[in-house]
Amino acid sequence: MASARSDFGALLHAWRDRLAPADAGFPVTGGRRAPGLRREELAQLAGLSVDYVLRLEQGRARNPSAQVVGALARALQLSRTERDELYRAAGLLPPRDGTIGTHVPPGIQRLTARLGDVPIGVFGADWTLLWWNGMWSGLHGDPALVPVGERNLARAVFGTGAARASMRPFRSDRGHGAFAASIVADLRDAVSRYPADAGLDRLVRELRDTSAAFAQLWTTATASQHTSDRKTVRHPELGDITLDCDVLVVPGADLRMVTYTAAGGSEDAGKLDLLRVTNGRAAGTLP
Structure with missing residues (x-):
């Protein structure tokens, strides 16, 4: 169980580092230590608190809801395959076919x-x-x-x-x-x-x-x-x-x-x- 939470946090961190700020609508300014999104920017995009995102990345927050995982997947601009991987890492089943999709490419x-x-x-x-x-x-x-x-x-x-x-x-x-x-x-x-x-x-x-x-x-x-x-x-x-x-x-x-x-x-x-x-x-x- 702890390993699954660790995998979830690692995926969040890796995909946050991958996403360019300009692609998420943030102005590109100097002083960034990493090329990807800051933790507070991901929190803003997903409608979550910065502390909660930190605890998710560190594996200290357990059992995120399907709504939270879906919001993070959209904020991180994941592909459908990556989205499904994030759901599974959270211990959840990915959204089923035949229901209204919430995935934004x-x-x-x-x-x-x-x-x-x-x-x-x-x-x-x-x-x-x-x-x-x-x-x-x-x-x-x-x-x-x-x-x-x-x-x-x-x-x-x-x-x-x-x-x-x-x-x-x-x-x-x-x-x-x-x-x-x-x-x-x-x-x-x-x-x-x-x-x-x-x-x-x-x-x-x-x-x-x-x-x-x-x-x-x-x-x-x-x-x-x-x-x-x-x-x-x-x-x-x-x-x-x-x-x-x-x-x-x-x-x-x-x-x-x-x-x-x-x-x-x-x-x-x-x-x-x-x-x-x-x-x-x-x-x-x-x-």
Whole structure:
């Protein structure tokens, strides 16, 4: 058992040393004693405390949860094979096929981190937020402040908890009703493709039980899936920012990259520039 914990810590340390700070969205500065991520940077990316990451690396923290291991795997930009190795080193079974994936390929993470001028969030098939860059936090608020289980767009639209409370006011050119219906349509499609996913089943059952609007849309609506839109987000400091919102599908991973852009030279582009200067920080991922 001690050997397994030691292997887990050794893998964390080795893969942390391997990951270039620029690929994780951190500025490259002088004074680094090692080429990889600092321990506090990994902790920030994974949404964990620095002390907990230290104890994991030293083998003093036992039995990390599947959520913690998944967050570390995404933060370290591991391949699927490496991710599975990390799960096994923690004494856990890797995620099963046939369930909604939470693995964000390293290339997508690097792309998200390096496109620092554009707010980008990466979502799973159930609209759970898996990865985001600093501009996303600046535009929508920091997802790390929202409890892990609440970081889901359907919960933000139809729920009554922290996700709903954290969502900044916005308007959709398609209309709020069409936007809400498209989220339900996406979940209905996900259920048809992942019938054995227990988390998705819980999400749908909970929203059907607690939201009359969701329940009605689930049983009666015929809606198109959520795609491109034009949205106006009410920012607490900068006021209304009107942006083109595009949803890009990641082939082979069943992920959605949501991006927000503005036409160059526009007032809204100027607000995005100001947002980058005042709110930019490293990318993040949920535990």
